[in-house]
Amino acid sequence: SQQGEEDPQALSIQEGENATMNCSYKTSINNLQWYRQNSGRGLVHLILIRSNEREKHSGRLRVTLDTSKKSSSLLITASRAADTASYFCATTGNEKLTFGTGTRLTIIP
Amino acid sequence: DAGITQSPRHKVTETGTPVTLRCHQTENHRYMYWYRQDPGHGLRLIHYSYGVKDTDKGEVSDGYSVSRSKTEDFLLTLESATSSQTSVYFCAISEGGAGNNEQFFGPGTRLTVL
Numbered sequence: 024s025q026q027g028e029e030d031p032q033a034l035s036i037q038e039g040e041n042a043t044m045n046c047s048y049k050t051s052i053n054n055l056q057w058y059r060q061n062s063g064r065g066l067v068h069l070i071l072i073r074s075n076e077r078e079k080h081s082g083r084l085r086v087t088l089d090t091s092k093k094s095s096s097l098l099i100t101a102s103r104a105a106d107t108a109s110y111f112c113a114t115t116g117n118e119k120l121t122f123g124t125g126t127r128l129t130i131i132p
Numbered sequence: 133d134a135g136i137t138q139s140p141r142h143k144v145t146e147t148g149t150p151v152t153l154r155c156h157q158t159e160n161h162r163y164m165y166w167y168r169q170d171p172g173h174g175l176r177l178i179h180y181s182y183g184v185k186d187t188d189k190g191e192v193s194d195g196y197s198v199s200r201s202k203t204e205d206f207l208l209t210l211e212s213a214t215s216s217q218t219s220v221y222f223c224a225i226s227e228g229g230a231g232n233n234e235q236f237f238g239p240g241t242r243l244t245v246l
Contacts, residue, residue, distance in 0.1 A: 053231045053232070054231065054232065056234065063240075064239065064240070065136075065222055065224075065237030065238050065239050065240055066175070066222070066224075066235075066237045067237070068234035068235065068236070071232075071234060111174060111175070115230045115231045115232075116230075116231065118163070118180065118182060118188075118229040118230055118231065119165075119177055119180065119190065119230050120165075120177070120230040120235060121177070121191075122167075122174045122175040122176070123174055124172060124173065124174040125174055
């Protein structure tokens with residue numbers, strides 16, 4: 024069964040707007056990771072946030088983690104057409120990642 | 133794709149035939165993983181390896197076997213392919229365990245079982 028569940032399943036916004044995706048999970052984690060997948064391609068790692076961190080930034084990406092609510096959010100600021108992709112959260116125990124079902128983000132030019 | 137190749141990239145086969153997918157890395161990473169991706173399910177772990185000849189099962193391992201005789205190669209075998217194994221298969225690698233390391237993914241293999 025999936026550990027992480029993303030919300031919404033699909034999101035369409037205008038170029039330049041901010042996009043927010045959420046991830047909820049069920050059990051305790053070591054860390055949480057976000058990945059992007061462009062159509063027909065493999066996944067690309069975006070950011071890793073550890074269980075003792077609350078917020079992390081990488082360029083236009085901002086990730087938050089609330090372990091008390093077992094949830095994380097990914098914010099993409101000033102979206103671009105190239106951000107169109109599917110985004111997955113993945114939670115980790117020790118050696119394995121468990122992926123959610125993803126959010127499909129479409130940026131409208 | 134971070135020094136990871138998968139072969140073949142596309143394969144169509146018939147029910148009951150054996151199929152082997154190959155993942156090859158040039159990064160000398162210790163960990164290698166096989167996932168399958170299906171609509172509505174995201175990525176699910178089939179098997180993974182934490183060293184040469186060291187492998188373990190993932191979430192959906194039934195019907196699949198793996199082998200790793202060299203650091204750079206991780207093979208996924210479907211002994212007798214079924215239509216339910218039609219999917220896109222991704223290989224991934226990481227320097228250490230997923231608990232603290234990002235994974236790098238290959239380009240995927242699209243397998244169709246008729």
